[in-house]
Amino acid sequence: MNVYFSALAQKELQEAVSYYDEISPVLGDELLREVEQAKSNILSFPFAWSSAGKEQRKYVLPRFPYLIIYKVYCDRVVVAAFAHQHRLPEDYINRK
Numbered sequence: 001m002n003v004y005f006s007a008l009a010q011k012e013l014q015e016a017v018s019y020y021d022e023i024s025p026v027l028g029d030e031l032l033r034e035v036e037q038a039k040s041n042i043l044s045f046p047f048a049w050s051s052a053g054k055e056q057r058k059y060v061l062p063r064f065p066y067l068i069i070y071k072v073y074c075d076r077v078v079v080a081a082f083a084h085q086h087r088l089p090e091d092y093i094n095r096k
Contacts, residue, residue, distance in 0.1 A: 001046075003039045003070070005079045012082040016066060034061050035082075038068055046072045056080065 005013065013035065021028035038059050042049070052058035052069050059068040069081040 001043055001076055003042060003077045003079060005082070009069075009079045009082045016064075016082065016084075020064075031064055034063055035068070042068070042070060042077055046077055060085075
């Protein structure tokens with residue numbers, strides 16, 4: 001099983017990394033490391049995190065104000081959104 005980011009989720013992640021890189025390149029790298037750890041955790045325990053709309057789950061990053069909104073399939077996990085916690089949930093909940 002692997003984790004795949006939708007094109008929009010990948011764009012959202014890259015925008016977040018770019019934002020933190022402007023503050024400090026170290027922060028951008030730390031965000032990427034945290035996302036890699038999140039992917040590993042999700043693969044190990046895909047149903048351990050809260051429900052986020054119809055058939056989706058959300059993983060809250062511990063150090064950054066972001067959620068990973070994902071759906072579990074039998075052979076893969078698809079990330080639909082890399083969402084800032086202070087944005088409206090309607091912007092990303094139930095995104096395919």
